[in-house]
Amino acid sequence: MKNIVLWINGQGNQVALANKINEAYQVKAIVVEKRKSTEKMTASKLYEKIYQRIFLQEISESWNSMQAAYKNKYPNLPDCAVLEVENINSEECLEFTRSHKPDIIVVSGTRLVKKHMFDIKASIGVVNLHTGLSPYVKGGPNCTNWCIANNEPHLIGNTTMWIDEGIDTGSIIATDFVNFTGNETLSEVHVKVMNHAHDLYVKSIMRAIEDKASCPSVPQKELGIGKTYYTKMWGLPQKIKLVKNFKNFSKQVNSPEFVKKRSEYTVLPLE
Structure with missing residues (x-):
């Protein structure tokens, strides 16, 4: 029996992921990392919040409705030892994790894991979930929204990887596109992406546990290059583009051009 330790945040999608992993193994x-908000309200940020509440409600509503659905289905974490911290890189997290002698550490939704946390020697390793298609779309705060805002819905997908000290730069276990009918609302798009991510992650974790030697570890540079996005880059202009471009989402994902564009990128589905 291998010891799995999860490092996650407390949102509904992460609680759902914890339960899905626990069901498999x-x-x-x-x-659970629960960050304290340090955002300072400026005049420009206040304007953006008001504008978004009036004209761009579907962005926050799509995310919130997804979280609510997960919380309704998975109201609690699995029955196991749980520690809440403000920062995943804390000494408290380090010692708690060590005390449970992890074979594999599973990371999702936390802040960037710092160098000293890799002092924990997990026999299998430390894995990470990126709800974006590495190496082509990295960072955050939400790669699906970035793809739509950039008019690149063909790049919507998910990645599992062996974690390193960079931002979504570890060697890849698996990547794959998320498929759509074109009839989805923005909320349904996010649900499809997240469910796909959960499924890919559970399969990747099980492969690593059952046979690490056969578990892929492909350097991202072998697949190609992309762009890293940062939360500070996600502002009102990008949100406006997201809402505008999503009106053409159905037409785009059902077009021959969409299929052609996807064929130009290499993905690594887990066999």
């Missing part, structure tokens, strides 16, 4: 312990 019993989780030993979970560290």
Whole structure:
């Protein structure tokens, strides 16, 4: 029996992921990162919030409705040892994780894991989920929204990787596109992406546990290059583009051009 320790945040999609992993293979312990908000309200940020509330409601509503649906289905974490911390890189997290002698550490939704946390020697390793298609779309705060805002819905997908100290730069276990009918609302797009991410992650974790030697570890540079996005780059102009471009989403994902564009990128589905 291998020991799985999760490092996640407390949102509904992460609680759902914890339960799905636990259903496949019993989780030993979970560290939940609950950050304190440090955002300072400026005049420009206040204007943006008001504008978004009036004209761009579907963005926040799509994310919130997805979280609510997960919370309704998975109201609680699995029954195991749980520690709440403000920062996943804390000494408290380090010692708690060590005490549970992890074979594999599963990371999702936390802040960037710092160098000293890799002092924990997990026999299988440390894995990460990126809800974006590495190496082509990295960072955040939400790569699906970035793809739509950039008029690149063909790049919507998910990645599992062996974690390193960079932002979504670790060697890849698996990547794959998310498929759509074109009839989805923005909320349904996010649900499809997240469910796909969960499924890909569970399969990747099980492969690593059952046979690490056969578990892929492909350097991202072998697939290509892309762009890293940062939360500070996600502002009102990008949100306006998201809402505008999503009106053409159905037409785009059902077009021959969409299929052609996807064929130009290499993905690594987990066999």
